[in-house]
Amino acid sequence: MSEELGKQYNPKDTETKWYKIWEQNNLFSAKPSPDKLPYCIVIPPPNVTGILHMGHALNNTIQDILIRYKKMKGFAALWMPGTDHAGIATQNVVEKALAKEGLRRQDLGREKFLDRVWEWKQLYGATIITQLKKLGCACDWSRERFTMDEAYSRSVRAAFVVLWEKGLIYQGDKVINWCPRCQTALSDEEAPHQEILGKLFYLKYPFKDNLNDSIIVATTRPETMLGDTAVAVNPKDKRYKKLIGTTLILPLLNREIKIISDASVDMEFGTGAVKITPAHDPNDYLTGKKHKLEFINVMHPDGRMNENAGNYSGMDRFTARSHILQDLSDRGYLVKEELHKLSAGHCYRCHTIIEPYLSRQWFVKMEPLAKPAIEAVKNGKITFHPARWTKVYLNWMENIQDWCISRQIWWGHRIPVYYCKECQTGKSQILNPKSQTNPKSKIQNPKIENGVIVSRTNPDKCPICGSMDIYQDEDVLDTWFSSWLWPFATFEQKADLDYFYPTSTLVTAPEIIFFWVARMIMAGFEFKQQIPFKDVYIHGTVRDSQGKKMSKSLGNALDPLEIIAEYGADALRFGLISITTQGQDIYLSKERFQQGRNFANKIWNASRFILINLKPEDVNVDLCVFFKHEQLDIVNRWILSRFYTTLEKVDKELDSFKFNEAANSLYSFFWHEFCDWYLELIKPQIGQKQTQVVMYKVLEKTLRLIHPFMPFISEEIWQRLPCAKDSIMQQNWPHLQSELINKKDELQMELAFDLINTIRNMRAELEINPASRINIQLTVISKLTQKSLELLSGYIKNLAKVNNLTLTDKYIAQNNQYAVVFKDLHIVMPLEGIADVVEQLKKTNLKIDKLKSEIKIKEAMLANKNFTTRAPKEIVDAEKNKLIDMHEQAKKLEAVKNGLR
RNA sequence: GGGCUCAUAGCUCAGUUGGUUAGAGCGUUGCGUUGACAUCGCAAAGGUCAGUGGUUCAAGUCCACUUGGGCCCACCA
Numbered sequence: 001m002s003e004e005l006g007k008q009y010n011p012k013d014t015e016t017k018w019y020k021i022w023e024q025n026n027l028f029s030a031k032p033s034p035d036k037l038p039y040c041i042v043i044p045p046p047n048v049t050g051i052l053h054m055g056h057a058l059n060n061t062i063q064d065i066l067i068r069y070k071k072m073k074g075f076a077a078l079w080m081p082g083t084d085h086a087g088i089a090t091q092n093v094v095e096k097a098l099a100k101e102g103l104r105r106q107d108l109g110r111e112k113f114l115d116r117v118w119e120w121k122q123l124y125g126a127t128i129i130t131q132l133k134k135l136g137c138a139c140d141w142s143r144e145r146f147t148m149d150e151a152y153s154r155s156v157r158a159a160f161v162v163l164w165e166k167g168l169i170y171q172g173d174k175v176i177n178w179c180p181r182c183q184t185a186l187s188d189e190e191a192p193h194q195e196i197l198g199k200l201f202y203l204k205y206p207f208k209d210n211l212n213d214s215i216i217v218a219t220t221r222p223e224t225m226l227g228d229t230a231v232a233v234n235p236k237d238k239r240y241k242k243l244i245g246t247t248l249i250l251p252l253l254n255r256e257i258k259i260i261s262d263a264s265v266d267m268e269f270g271t272g273a274v275k276i277t278p279a280h281d282p283n284d285y286l287t288g289k290k291h292k293l294e295f296i297n298v299m300h301p302d303g304r305m306n307e308n309a310g311n312y313s314g315m316d317r318f319t320a321r322s323h324i325l326q327d328l329s330d331r332g333y334l335v336k337e338e339l340h341k342l343s344a345g346h347c348y349r350c351h352t353i354i355e356p357y358l359s360r361q362w363f364v365k366m367e368p369l370a371k372p373a374i375e376a377v378k379n380g381k382i383t384f385h386p387a388r389w390t391k392v393y394l395n396w397m398e399n400i401q402d403w404c405i406s407r408q409i410w411w412g413h414r415i416p417v418y419y420c421k422e423c424q425t426g427k428s429q430i431l432n433p434k435s436q437t438n439p440k441s442k443i444q445n446p447k448i449e450n451g452v453i454v455s456r457t458n459p460d461k462c463p464i465c466g467s468m469d470i471y472q473d474e475d476v477l478d479t480w481f482s483s484w485l486w487p488f489a490t491f492e493q494k495a496d497l498d499y500f501y502p503t504s505t506l507v508t509a510p511e512i513i514f515f516w517v518a519r520m521i522m523a524g525f526e527f528k529q530q531i532p533f534k535d536v537y538i539h540g541t542v543r544d545s546q547g548k549k550m551s552k553s554l555g556n557a558l559d560p561l562e563i564i565a566e567y568g569a570d571a572l573r574f575g576l577i578s579i580t581t582q583g584q585d586i587y588l589s590k591e592r593f594q595q596g597r598n599f600a601n602k603i604w605n606a607s608r609f610i611l612i613n614l615k616p617e618d619v620n621v622d623l624c625v626f627f628k629h630e631q632l633d634i635v636n637r638w639i640l641s642r643f644y645t646t647l648e649k650v651d652k653e654l655d656s657f658k659f660n661e662a663a664n665s666l667y668s669f670f671w672h673e674f675c676d677w678y679l680e681l682i683k684p685q686i687g688q689k690q691t692q693v694v695m696y697k698v699l700e701k702t703l704r705l706i707h708p709f710m711p712f713i714s715e716e717i718w719q720r721l722p723c724a725k726d727s728i729m730q731q732n733w734p735h736l737q738s739e740l741i742n743k744k745d746e747l748q749m750e751l752a753f754d755l756i757n758t759i760r761n762m763r764a765e766l767e768i769n770p771a772s773r774i775n776i777q778l779t780v781i782s783k784l785t786q787k788s789l790e791l792l793s794g795y796i797k798n799l800a801k802v803n804n805l806t807l808t809d810k811y812i813a814q815n816n817q818y819a820v821v822f823k824d825l826h827i828v829m830p831l832e833g834i835a836d837v838v839e840q841l842k843k844t845n846l847k848i849d850k851l852k853s854e855i856k857i858k859e860a861m862l863a864n865k866n867f868t869t870r871a872p873k874e875i876v877d878a879e880k881n882k883l884i885d886m887h888e889q890a891k892k893l894e895a896v897k898n899g900l901r
Numbered sequence: 902g903g904g905c906u907c908a909u910a911g912c913u914c915a916g917u918u919g920g921u922u923a924g925a926g927c928g929u930u931g932c933g934u935u936g937a938c939a940u941c942g943c944a945a946a947g948g949u950c951a952g953u954g955g956u957u958c959a960a961g962u963c964c965a966c967u968u969g970g971g972c973c974c975a976c977c978a
Binding site for chain 2: 005007008009192193200217218219220221232264265266268269270274275276277281282283284286342343356388389391392395396399510511513514541567578579591592594595597598599600601602604605606607608609610611612613656658660661664667668675676679680
């Protein structure tokens with residue numbers, strides 16, 4: 001112990017100090033080693049634009065606990081860190097910065113803009129990493145990866161080419177989710193639906209033959225009417241049956257469109273007649289294909305109306321909407337409007353309302369990929385914790401849709417597709433549904449078809465005609481197209497990959513099961529022919545105390561960095577973990593962290609007490625060897641038993657991902673058993689050798705258990721222990737010594753505590769003369785009931801009154817007995833062999849009556865054949881034993897009762 | 902529309918395959934504390950386990966329905 005320990009634990013300096021030392025001594029690094037089993041977690045790579053929030057804090061604390069735990073258990077435990085380039089998010093951030101200079105990315109041009117993004121990444125990209133370090137994360141930073149690293153990019157490109165060669169990637173014209181603000185396509189997962197309150201408008205479409213008559217259609221997006229190419233009705237609909245085939249005049253544009261019949265039309269909704277806009281609605285698109293309708297796109301990519309929109313061209317889509325409504329209304333085409341709840345897709349990056357938009361995009365055909373991934377989860381090769389997420393996963397996988405992977409942004413992995421102008425056989429770049437690649441047809445020879453070159457390396461000329469006039473596809477890949485390779489693309493050395501892959505556990509939040517988890521499983525099979533990880537632990541979403549999702553924009557977020565500054569990282573970690581029930585969402589408030597801080601302080605002070613009273617020369621012994629020579633007394637035996645019971649429990653809980661239970665087991669052991677009882681009880685005998693050894697060993701071992709949860713404080717104290725070597729990170733997890741678990745001792749002590757508490761309660765009621773003293777010897781043989789405690793208190797009360805009880809206010813040990821002493825009462829209890837007296841305390845008629853009625857019930861139960869034949873044998877036996885016990889007990893009580901008379 | 906999930910003390914939540922007396926933290930109240938710790942200790946009060954019905958010798962726990970929250974998925978214009 002080099003310096004005095006203060007009364008309070010100061011996390012601030014301690015944390016930065018130890019993190020630095022751990023890093024400098026390479027304690028985070030993990031290498032393949034033949035004598036160890038591998039354990040590997042790949043971090044869910046945070047966005048480079050990310051700032052640590054509570055979700056990260058929780059997610060990474062869990063991973064850190066697992067890694068530190070496994071490391072101490074003797075695994076080669078690798079935590080692979082890194083960040084994600086986060087295509088749209090990062091591009092948006094840089095564009096915002098540019099906007100402050102009055103620039104758009106187009107003003108710079110692609111290359112210069114990308115330079116700016118890299119520049120930004122150099123400056124700010126490490127923010128989140130620094131913050132993870134503050135949290136204490138034991139990542140192997142020497143392996144830090146970025147999804148745009150060169151090697152990583154090669155993997156991304158290779159993945160694309162492999163899929164292309166297998167015919168699993170195709171280009172197609174489809175109605176996809178388009179964000180007019182980001183001006184890019186989005187996958188279905190990137191456009192979550194949210195309910196909005198809109199309006200349903202009823203519009204009149206007049207018949208060509210009879211302009212005075214019309215059919216009424218309902219729509220929520222009236223501006224799309226400009227692209228209508230039909231009106232559809234259900235063939236079964238009697239109202240409209242004879243109108244099928246009739247020609248209508250589209251209002252405002254005066255185009256002719258036909259009434260068609262399609263079974264997909266819901267007769268109940270609106271008027272039962274629906275306008276068909278194949279270029280602006282995914283359903284209408286399908287209908288349009290089926291009926292060979294024309295596809296008229298009426299919008300620019302930025303959401304303004306285009307030249308097909310007649311007078312409205314150039315207007316924003318929502319401005320156009322109100323103008324169109326006005327005009328329709330003026331001309332008598334607007335019948336009515338009503339409020340209508342509808343769910344519309346929103347961009348997951350900027351929350352703009354998505355526009356379903358017909359455009360040419362790249363897709364991955366998912367069904368073949370999903371098959372092995374479904375199988376792996378069904379047959380248990382991959383397990384979700386908690387299990388219910390399995391269902392969510394399977395449901396999505398079994399209904400999987402093709403994945404739109406092209407994005408019209410600049411920051412990301414550029415699609416490795418090149419076009420040769422010479423070889424392109426007049427393939428139109430203009431939208432044309434007829435030219436859509438049929439996803440079902442195998443592409444014969446992808447490298448030459450239509451002058452399309454797909455290549456792992458950058459070609460400088462066309463491999464067919466040798467023309468130099470080639471150019472690369474403008475689009476980049478979806479960020480998740482790189483993330484899904486994360487579990488293996490992060491390993492650059494084959495030896496590492498062979499050793500650590502498949503990885504062990506994936507820890508993540510439910511909202512990215514589809515984005516990431518499912519796709520990683522598919523990629524694992526597709527590219528490595530193996531599962532990517534064995535266990536998937538899904539933790540809850542962090543919410544505020546109102547149950548709202550914590551987010552910056554809502555202003556309800558607790559900032560983990562502020563919590564660390566105020567209470568310390570250990571307090572933050574412990575507070576989070578102690579309430580992480582399996583997969584339940586977490587409602588968070590600051591008090592949790594106060595509890596964590598208090599616990600840290602408790603650990604600190606208990607350690608301080610022990611260190612102050614420790615004789616280092618006494619404790620440098622092997623516990624087992626020592627144990628053979630020394631006859632330990634019950635208090636020391638008890639705390640060892642409790643420690644190993646706790647160890648067993650924590651082990652089990654960590655192995656089954658019950659982090660909160662493990663944390664709480666430790667908490668209650670340390671606080672309520674080790675501090676509240678043990679340290680109090682040993683005070684009178686603290687100089688004794690066996691007590692020195694036991695208190696030291698229990699502290700030292702408990703610190704190791706605490707370390708994965710609270711790495712900093714455990715290290716700080718560890719370093720002050722006289723026998724400590726190296727870092728606590730390098731210590732072994734304590735080995736379970738079941739022979740030291742003694743349930744009988746535990747029970748005896750528990751009884752003693754009950755008794756002591758009862759006496760404490762009585763103390764205030766005693767009116768006694770403090771001048772004299774009396775020792776009351778009590779023996780307890782079985783757990784006291786509330787009733788017997790009441791009796792006991794009455795009993796002692798009387799004794800006190802009769803005998804004028806004494807006061808001492810110290811715990812004393814005499815004759816190997818433990819005395820618990822209170823102001824007005826001094827009781828010496830032989831805690832060992834408390835075997836004889838309590839019968840006397842259970843002598844009441846009440847107790848006997850109760851027992852008798854219980855016996856009756858039990859007898860009835862055991863007489864019941866349903867029970868004896870159907871209930872598990874152990875339970876029946878246990879019940880039988882209980883009955884025998886009860887009979888015996890009753891007998892004893894009777895005897896005591898008689899004896900007292 | 903489909904799926905998941907929750908309802909337990911004033912508050913936030915635990916409660917393992919059904920099995921004696923349903924737990925913790927905070928809050929409240931009372932008592933205590935100059936020697937590890939007020940970021941403390943001890944104790945008390947506080948529960949018809951949302952409701953109804955069912956299965957069972959036995960239900961907070963299993964089943965059905967009802968009520969009221971939360972979340973996810975889905976193309977109803």
